Amino acid sequence: MKKINCSPRPGWQQFAESVGFAFHTFDGEPYWDETAYYQFSLQQIEQDLEQPTEELHQMALAVVEDVVNSEQLLQQLAIPEAYWQAVRDSWQSAQPHLYGRMDFSYDGNGPAKLLELNYDTPTSLFETGFFQWVWLEDQLMRGEIPQHADQFNSLQDKLQQAFSELALPQPFYFSSVTDSIEDKGTVDYLMDIALQSGVDARYIGLEQLGNADGQLVDLDGYAIEGLFKLYPWEFMLQEDFASTVLTSKTQWIEPLWKSIISNKGILPLLWQKFPNHPNLLPAMFDQGKALTPGWVKKPLFSREGANIELLTQQGQTVKQDGPYDDSGYILQALHPLPKFADSYSLIGSWVVGDSAAGICIREDNSLITKDSSRFLPHIILD
Amino acid sequence: MSNVFKRSKTARLIMMVPAAGLMLTGCGEEPVEVQVYNTPDECAAFYNPPAQCQAAFAEAKALHPQVAPRYHNKTECETDFGSGQCESAPIIASNSIQTGSETAPQAQSQQSSGFFMPMMMGFMAGQMLNRGGLGGQAPQAATKNASPVASQPLYKSRDDRQTFRTATNTAVAKQPGATRIKPSSVQPKPAAMARRGGFGAQAARRSSTRSSFGG
Numbered sequence: 001m002k003k004i005n006c007s008p009r010p011g012w013q014q015f016a017e018s019v020g021f022a023f024h025t026f027d028g029e030p031y032w033d034e035t036a037y038y039q040f041s042l043q044q045i046e047q048d049l050e051q052p053t054e055e056l057h058q059m060a061l062a063v064v065e066d067v068v069n070s071e072q073l074l075q076q077l078a079i080p081e082a083y084w085q086a087v088r089d090s091w092q093s094a095q096p097h098l099y100g101r102m103d104f105s106y107d108g109n110g111p112a113k114l115l116e117l118n119y120d121t122p123t124s125l126f127e128t129g130f131f132q133w134v135w136l137e138d139q140l141m142r143g144e145i146p147q148h149a150d151q152f153n154s155l156q157d158k159l160q161q162a163f164s165e166l167a168l169p170q171p172f173y174f175s176s177v178t179d180s181i182e183d184k185g186t187v188d189y190l191m192d193i194a195l196q197s198g199v200d201a202r203y204i205g206l207e208q209l210g211n212a213d214g215q216l217v218d219l220d221g222y223a224i225e226g227l228f229k230l231y232p233w234e235f236m237l238q239e240d241f242a243s244t245v246l247t248s249k250t251q252w253i254e255p256l257w258k259s260i261i262s263n264k265g266i267l268p269l270l271w272q273k274f275p276n277h278p279n280l281l282p283a284m285f286d287q288g289k290a291l292t293p294g295w296v297k298k299p300l301f302s303r304e305g306a307n308i309e310l311l312t313q314q315g316q317t318v319k320q321d322g323p324y325d326d327s328g329y330i331l332q333a334l335h336p337l338p339k340f341a342d343s344y345s346l347i348g349s350w351v352v353g354d355s356a357a358g359i360c361i362r363e364d365n366s367l368i369t370k371d372s373s374r375f376l377p378h379i380i381l382d
Numbered sequence: 383m384s385n386v387f388k389r390s391k392t393a394r395l396i397m398m399v400p401a402a403g404l405m406l407t408g409c410g411e412e413p414v415e416v417q418v419y420n421t422p423d424e425c426a427a428f429y430n431p432p433a434q435c436q437a438a439f440a441e442a443k444a445l446h447p448q449v450a451p452r453y454h455n456k457t458e459c460e461t462d463f464g465s466g467q468c469e470s471a472p473i474i475a476s477n478s479i480q481t482g483s484e485t486a487p488q489a490q491s492q493q494s495s496g497f498f499m500p501m502m503m504g505f506m507a508g509q510m511l512n513r514g515g516l517g518g519q520a521p522q523a524a525t526k527n528a529s530p531v532a533s534q535p536l537y538k539s540r541d542d543r544q545t546f547r548t549a550t551n552t553a554v555a556k557q558p559g560a561t562r563i564k565p566s567s568v569q570p571k572p573a574a575m576a577r578r579g580g581f582g583a584q585a586a587r588r589s590s591t592r593s594s595f596g597g
Contacts, residue, residue, distance in 0.1 A: 010423035018428065018559045020398035045388065133393045134429065141431055150388050157390040192397040358389070380388055 001040050001108025003340040003376075006145075008034045009138055020189075021131055023182045026372055032127060034135060038345070038361050038378040040108070045152045045359075045380055048110040052279045053349045053356040056102060056114055056270075059277070063269045064091055064260045076285065077265040078300050078327050080237050086246055087256050095255035096166055097353070098228070099125070099159065101360075103369075104279075104347045107338030111278040112347065114270075115332075116298070120254050120262035121230050123182060124375060126189035128350065128360040129155035132377045150380040153358035155350055156193060162353050163197035169226035169251055171200040173218065176230040178205040183230045190228065206231055214247030226251045233259035234301045234327075264298050264330050286329035291317075294334050300327040304371035310334055312367075320368045337367055344369070345376075413562040416531050417507045418546045418555045425507065428559060435507070438533040442505035445570060446535040447472050449549040450499035452573045463500040464540035471499040471573070499573070504536035504546050506554065506568065530565040549573075 009015070012034065016024040024032040067073040068088045079087060100119035106112035133153055139145040174191050176183040187203065194201040202218070206229065210217040216224040227250050229236070236242060237259075245256065260266060267283040274280060291297055296310040306322025312334065337344040343363040350357040364373040419425040425435035452471050453459035459468035473495040508531040536546040536554070546555045548568050555561040 009427045011421070011427035014424060014558055015427045015429070018557065019395060042388075129390070130393050130395065133390055136389070138427070138429065142426070153389045155390065156393045188398050189395075192395050195397055196394065 001038060001044055001106070003036055003038055003345075005036045006034070006139070009135070009142070016131065019130070020185060021126065023185060029372060031372070031375060032131065033363070033374040033376050036341075036376060038340075038376060039381050040152070040378060041382050042150075042380055043382075044108060044110075048106060048108075048112050049104070049347065049349055049359060050152065050356045052112055052114075053102060053351060054354070056279055057100075057351050057354060057356075059270060059274055060117060060119070060261050060266060063266055063273055064257055066273065067260050067269070068092070068257070073269065076328075077260060077263045078234075079259060079263075083237055083245065083256070087259060090252075090255045091257035095251070095257065096253075097255055097258060098162055098166070098253050099353075099357075100254075100258075100261070100351045101348045102351070104349060105335045105337050106347050112349075113281050113335040114267075114279050115281070115335075115346070116264060117261050117266060118348075120258045121232050121303070122348075122350075123186050123230070124348065124360055124362070125155070125186050125350075127375050128153060128348070128358060129159065130189060132360065132375075135377045136379060145379060146381060148381070151358075151378060152380060155352065155358045158352035158355060158357040159190070159193045160197050163194045163199055168199060168253075171202050172226040172228070173202050173204050173224050174228045174230075175204050175206045175209065178207055187228070187230055209241065211241050211244055211248075214244055216241075216244050216248040216250050224248070224250055226253075228253040232301070232303070233262065263300050264302070265300050265328075267298075267332055268330055281335050282333040284331050286331050291331075296332045296334050297329050298332060299324045299329055305368045305373075306370075308368050310367060312336070318367050320366075320370060337364075337369070343374075346373070413564050414531055415560055415562050416554075416568075417560050418504060418536060419507070419558045420504045424558055430507075438507035439505050441533040442535045443502060445532070446502045447499070449570045449573055450502070450535065450537070451549060451551075452495075452497040452499050454497065456498045459498040459500060460540075462539055463537065464543075467501055467503070467540070468498045469501050470494045471497040500537045502535040503538045504558075506531070506534050506536055506546075506548070508533045531563070531568060532570050534568065534570050 013024060016032065021032070024030070067077065068091045071084065074081075074084050074087070099122065100117065101122035102117050103115045104112040105115055133151065133156065136145070136149065136151045140147060140149065172194065174187045174194075176187045191201040191203060204218055204224075208219055209224070210219070210221065212221065216227065218224055229252065233256060236245065265285070268285050271280055271283045286297060291309060291311045293311050293315055294313045296308065299307045302308065302322065302324035305320050307320065307324040309317065309319045311317055337346055339345075343365055344367055346362045346364070346369040348360040348362065350359065359378065361376045361378055362369050362373040363376055364370060417425065417428070417430070419428065419435070422432070422435040422439040425438070426432040450471065453462075453468070456468055460466075471494070534548060536548060538545060539547065544556050545553045547553050548570075550571055552567050554563055554568065
């Protein structure tokens with residue numbers, strides 16, 4: 001695993017905008033960054049990332065089985081009691097899931113360590129599946145990268161296959177918060193792939209969802225029988241229409257049982273069930289004691305690195321503020337992100353259905369990867 | 383090539399790529415897809431082979447002095463195209479417009495005709511390899527029986543800096559990228575003004591030795 005500087009394609013910004021990648025720059029700071037790329041060997045990809053991803057995915061599913069069968073664990077994960085049965089039902093009736101992303105700390109020498117699972121509302125999908133793919137094709141064509149280079153990125157192929165096989169209700173709706181262009185980009189990308197797979201895909205803003213006697217309806221009053229929502233389950237269960245989750249005849253993507261895996265409480269549960277697994281870091285539920293060196297404190301529910309606090313072995317505190325301070329916390333042993341040049345790198349590893357589907361790399365100038373972190377492409381080259 | 387790739391075979395989009403163009407009407411004519419860009423580099427950044435971008439740009443550049451609208455003076459030209467956007471127009475030697483593969487490498491006359499024309503501000507590529515990833519179309523075979531549309535220069539008017547226009551003032555797109563047009567609407571025509579200088583060149587050549595052409 002190496003970081004290699006390279007020339008950005010001239011005029012890539014306009015190309016990005018022409019394909020709906022409106023958020024390539026964030027508050028004047030680059031988000032998509034092609035001034036460098038990461039290079040991996042095929043062995044690093046297959047043995048250190050792809051195989052562990054599929055194994056960890058199965059381990060996480062095994063933990064879900066434990067949780068739905070234990071009121072104590074449902075309680076510990078702060079899932080509202082009114083929805084325990086619904087979570088159970090969604091798991092026991094095998095409600096299908098589409099995708100997720102696990103984040104690893106990995107420097108090229110295994111094993112990769114699992115930091116967390118984003119299994120409910122993962123983003124940076126379009127950047128990975130499409131834009132990074134085009135970047136490689138372009139750079140191969142321009143002769144900037146050796147002709148036999150490849151990329152661990154079967155995301156779009158696998159999503160297309162998933163939409164072809166899921167047998168979703170028609171029409172199938174896709175929803176996101178109206179104000180977020182980044183979320184709209186992710187949803188547009190999924191809709192595009194769904195349309196190509198023959199799904200009658202329709203968009204509805206999350207705030208436009210109607211509630212007719214407990215059934216979710218669209219703007220014309222038609223029942224929504226299938227809905228993809230790029231919105232966290234833990235929010236939905238606290239809001240005005242929360243009870244529609246119990247009453248509406250709607251198939252959800254992601255299904256309600258994903259609220260267990262997207263919850264950071266799964267990290268101590270994984271460690272309890274699979275102690276000393278090479279890809280896991282020691283983790284426990286927080287008892288409110290002061291943070292000790294070499295540990296990270298994370299809220300059960302948080303997004304984009306918010307409200308994470310860590311204390312390095314040297315006693316240095318790194319802290320990211322945010323709005324997620326109203327749930328419990330977990331503690332995880334610190335496995336600092338590797339540093340390449342002057343940036344810390346995090347590897348996101350995608351799962352579609354139950355298969356590993358590619359990686360994306362995020363860079364930040366601190367040990368906590370945030371919403372504003374840069375996205376860099378990668379290649380496989382032996 | 384290796385037979386097992388770790389990456390997707392294609393990455394097409396059908397919804398996220400909006401048509402850049404303004405649909406142009408014509409009767410009973412199939413629109414074709416062309417691409418418009420400011421520069422060859424921009425064309426290459428939009429998923430096209432750089433060599434083909436350069437070739438289309440060169441064809442457009444060669445056509446530019448033959449088709450660009452002509453003005454009696456710089457002021458008139460700048461009224462339409464903006465300050466600093468006009469250049470002096472050369473004498474056109476040939477009376478036929480040559481496009482595409484027929485373009486004979488003729489030395490463009492550097493001699494000013496006394497007229498002015500807008501500078502080339504972009505170009506239309508009649509046909510380029512589409513690698514199957516973008517747009518809703520299957521990749522067009524890069525065959526020799528090329529598109530009915532000539533690669534040609536484009537211009538932008540002073541009061542509308544966004545829109546790409548042909549030399550005959552047909553608006554073709556508001557942004558770089560692919561657009562669909564009726565071929566007949568963008569057929570290049572000789573510069574829109576009577577051209578002078580087709581007679582008398584012999585006189586200019588011989589003036590040093592003879593002062594009279596009668597006899």
